[in-house]
Amino acid sequence: MRQLSLRVRSVLLAVALLALFAPFTVVILEEAYTKSLTQAKMSELRLMNLGLLSAFELDGDLPYMPEILYEEQLNLPGSGYLGIIVFRNEVIWQSASALEYTFTTPDIDVPVGNELFVESVEPDFSQNSEYFVYAFTAEFASSRDFEPVRFYIFNDKALFQQERETFLTTTWQWIVTLCLALLVFIVIGISVILLPVRKLIDEISQASSGNKEKLDARYPVEFDSLKHSINDLLHTEAAQRTRYKNSLGDLAHSLKTPLAVASGHKELPAEVSDSLNQIDRIIQRQLKRASAGKSGWQSAINVEPVLHRLADAMDKVYQDKALVIDFDVSEDATFNGDETDLMELCGNVLDNACKAAKNKVLVSAKTIGAWLTISIEDDGPGIPVNKKAMLLERGARLDTYAEGHGIGMALVADLVSIYEGRMQIEDSDLGGANIIIKFPQKR
Numbered sequence: 001m002r003q004l005s006l007r008v009r010s011v012l013l014a015v016a017l018l019a020l021f022a023p024f025t026v027v028i029l030e031e032a033y034t035k036s037l038t039q040a041k042m043s044e045l046r047l048m049n050l051g052l053l054s055a056f057e058l059d060g061d062l063p064y065m066p067e068i069l070y071e072e073q074l075n076l077p078g079s080g081y082l083g084i085i086v087f088r089n090e091v092i093w094q095s096a097s098a099l100e101y102t103f104t105t106p107d108i109d110v111p112v113g114n115e116l117f118v119e120s121v122e123p124d125f126s127q128n129s130e131y132f133v134y135a136f137t138a139e140f141a142s143s144r145d146f147e148p149v150r151f152y153i154f155n156d157k158a159l160f161q162q163e164r165e166t167f168l169t170t171t172w173q174w175i176v177t178l179c180l181a182l183l184v185f186i187v188i189g190i191s192v193i194l195l196p197v198r199k200l201i202d203e204i205s206q207a208s209s210g211n212k213e214k215l216d217a218r219y220p221v222e223f224d225s226l227k228h229s230i231n232d233l234l235h236t237e238a239a240q241r242t243r244y245k246n247s248l249g250d251l252a253h254s255l256k257t258p259l260a261v262a263s264g265h266k267e268l269p270a271e272v273s274d275s276l277n278q279i280d281r282i283i284q285r286q287l288k289r290a291s292a293g294k295s296g297w298q299s300a301i302n303v304e305p306v307l308h309r310l311a312d313a314m315d316k317v318y319q320d321k322a323l324v325i326d327f328d329v330s331e332d333a334t335f336n337g338d339e340t341d342l343m344e345l346c347g348n349v350l351d352n353a354c355k356a357a358k359n360k361v362l363v364s365a366k367t368i369g370a371w372l373t374i375s376i377e378d379d380g381p382g383i384p385v386n387k388k389a390m391l392l393e394r395g396a397r398l399d400t401y402a403e404g405h406g407i408g409m410a411l412v413a414d415l416v417s418i419y420e421g422r423m424q425i426e427d428s429d430l431g432g433a434n435i436i437i438k439f440p441q442k443r
Helices: 006-055 157-208 221-263 270-291 303-317 339-356 385-391 407-418
Strands: 057-059 062-064 081-087 090-094 115-121 131-141 146-156 324-329 360-368 371-378 422-427 433-440
Touching: 006 081, 006 115, 006 131, 006 146, 006 157, 131 157, 146 157, 157 221, 221 270, 303 324, 303 339, 303 360, 339 360, 339 371, 339 407, 339 433, 407 422, 407 433
Parallel strands: 324 360
Antiparallel strands: 057 062, 081 090, 081 146, 115 131, 131 146, 360 371, 371 433, 422 433
């Protein structure tokens, strides 16, 4: 499985953090809001209770309360605020807002001079409803002595819950909107941060394809050492390749003259002359193998012009056969390597096909997936099945195919191996052999 990109990883991390941040934030805000709202409710009910306390009078054993109270909520039925006063364990008064209810003495005992706030109770007068309760007990002089009088304020929690749910809904909407906005800014920020990385990758790709000799763009200070290291690598690779080719050329030139002198001696036995010629061919082949190979820092070669030049050369060499060489080459077919290697490789295969062909040769080149596929087929006698496997072996000769081709096909096999390619031998629809060579494209 492919590794996730830095951008995807960063976005996934941001999404995960926001997914944790949003619920925790809502929970914290909801808790803070609920506590604040509850505290405000207690203060509100305390003031109402004090209003009842200030309005209440006890004349002997007779209580007195005005018909209209200062707190409007206690005067309006359905307001959700209910007030009652208990004297000698009996409800002696209830507010106008509570006229539709029948009260019994609440089971909430508060010492004289103390208050009690209860956040949730289900009183007998209203089933399946929760209420806030604020209770306070004061002493008044009666005909007997100072006696306790209990004051109670009940408030329906339905309005409180409605306010809380409205707050939660609004908070969730804004938190989700904020998270989406933050995610957009995070993605933009990640793109800006990764911009130098993309620029560096693009420059390396251009250098790999041979379009740049070094990295020259300006990068953040953190990338300076990487940039210098890559430039040093490019310079070293180019210099080493040049020195290697020059050394091989010097070696070939040094060996050429002694071999020519030795081979030109008239009194040499035939077997010695053949051996010297074989040594010369081996040297040429090994020098070619050593200098061949793909470089990661050169531009791709367009295959079509190379194949046409080879076909023109074959037309001249085999003009007596009047061969027809057809082409089926796509314009985007490119070879990631040295043009000389490509000509050597295709030239040997095409030469073999022309030698074996009777009338026609077909040359094809296409990019299929991640592979450049070159096929050269003819209408000759073909290659026997028992010979195909042998020809694909390293260093095999093609002496059995048409005329002897010896070192040519051995060099083809070497070049295919050096470029990490594949070679197949199949039967052609033309009647002869079909040599298929595949090379991996740059990723």
